[in-house]
Amino acid sequence: MSRLVAILLMCIALPVAAQTKPNLQPLPEPPPPPPGYQPDPALEPQVTIRRQGLDTIEEYRIAGKLYMIKVTPSRGRPYYMIDNRGDGQFVRQDSVDTGLRPPMWVIHQF
Numbered sequence: 554m555s556r557l558v559a560i561l562l563m564c565i566a567l568p569v570a571a572q573t574k575p576n577l578q579p580l581p582e583p584p585p586p587p588p589g590y591q592p593d594p595a596l597e598p599q600v601t602i603r604r605q606g607l608d609t610i611e612e613y614r615i616a617g618k619l620y621m622i623k624v625t626p627s628r629g630r631p632y633y634m635i636d637n638r639g640d641g642q643f644v645r646q647d648s649v650d651t652g653l654r655p656p657m658w659v660i661h662q663f
Contacts, residue, residue, distance in 0.1 A: 601612040607627035612619055622634040622643065634643040 595616045599614045603610050609625040611623040613621040620636050625631040633646045636643050
């Protein structure tokens, strides 16, 4: 009986002994921005949240141009309407990450 108790105590003590804290170091502070750097507020996305019935609609804009809409219905999963080409035609996507990464460079903009 005492052997069984000793084995049980060792089984309980083994995971506790394995939980040693690693020697963690704090992360260094990020370097300061270069001198004369001013962030462009036009490049910051603006988000407008509004309610339409029971649905919540979030509109994402950069430089005043609408590029994505997130619709969160009262029932069901949220979905996204994304303007991939910048022509105002929105395509529904159920998740933002499609896994496809084609190169998309702006050559010329009118």
